[in-house]
Amino acid sequence: MRFYSRHAKADFDNLEDMYEWADVLILASSLDSIPQQLEELALIASRQPKNAIIFDIATFKRELIGLYKGFPPEVKVASVHPMFGEGVESFNGQLFLVIPVEGREDDAEHIANFLRSLGGRVEFVSAEEHDRAMGFVIGVPYFLGLKYLELSLKNNLDRFGGTSHRFLTTYGRAVLNDSPEFIAEVLERSRGEIEEFIRELGKEPDLEYLLGKVSCEEIKKAYRKFYRVLEP
Structure with missing residues (x-):
């Protein structure tokens, strides 16, 4: 696991380097920052499509979910909300809400299977x-x-x-x-x-x-x- 941040010491200098290295990208920034990051990542992924998973874990989803439509089909996208705090010792049995992107419901199932492989439980729900x-x-x-x-x-x-x-x-x-x-x-x-x-x-x-x-x-x-x- 590695990290990218514009505000603190990180493992990457920019989002493009992180995208090239990672198979799974989880956006855990503030809700104000994530839209710009998604737009930038969509452009990067369009230039360099590859098999990867990208999702955010923001608390609210309505303003974000449409931004995933710009990703190429090789990249599996959805929005995710882990319904537990940072103090858990394991993902086993923990609930993840998965919000599918309209027209890319298969992506949501792909990401759900990834979360299940970590031991999580998954429920699908609309952004609204x-x-x-x-x-x-x-x-x-x-x-x-x-x-x-x-x-x-x-x-x-x-x-x-x-x-x-x-x-x-x-x-x-x-x-x-x-x-x-x-x-x-x-x-x-x-x-x-x-x-x-x-x-x-x-x-x-x-x-x-x-x-x-x-x-x-x-x-x-x-x-x-x-x-x-x-x-x-």
Whole structure:
């Protein structure tokens, strides 16, 4: 494995050198940088077509997926979202979402097989469905964790404690491990889903619905796990 970056010491001086060396190229830059990288790589690949795999792992996909159409057929392309954090020790059983490029669905299957060979599980999803889901499963929790942490710090709530409080403030602090630029990007691109969530806050939780959907066994298991998370 080797790396290319315009902002740090890297193994390659430019994208063309990386393309010539690699069989699999994974773009892990910011969402602002990836479109330019894809356009540059498409030009390079058109001049030097070869059997290779190229995909990004950006958090949001809608603005990127169409840029893959410029690659020659020899290069297999799709967009991928690993649904796990950097702390995993193995890809075994981990979920990868694969977003096919319209008209190049066979490429997505090729990349899915590559991910399966690493031990991953694969689900296919459209860019639109993916981005809406990410707004809810990433954007809304980020917003909730950060706003509760802000509320807690402004009101000195740590002195009152409580396990639910510690759980939420621990999560809020963990979100701050990401860069301010990435957090701002997630919140901005999740604005619609966050606003939908805020509208839901005006309604009482439907406990009857929830208790009908979640089994007693799931509740007890979650309760035990909840306390383990807060163990020192």
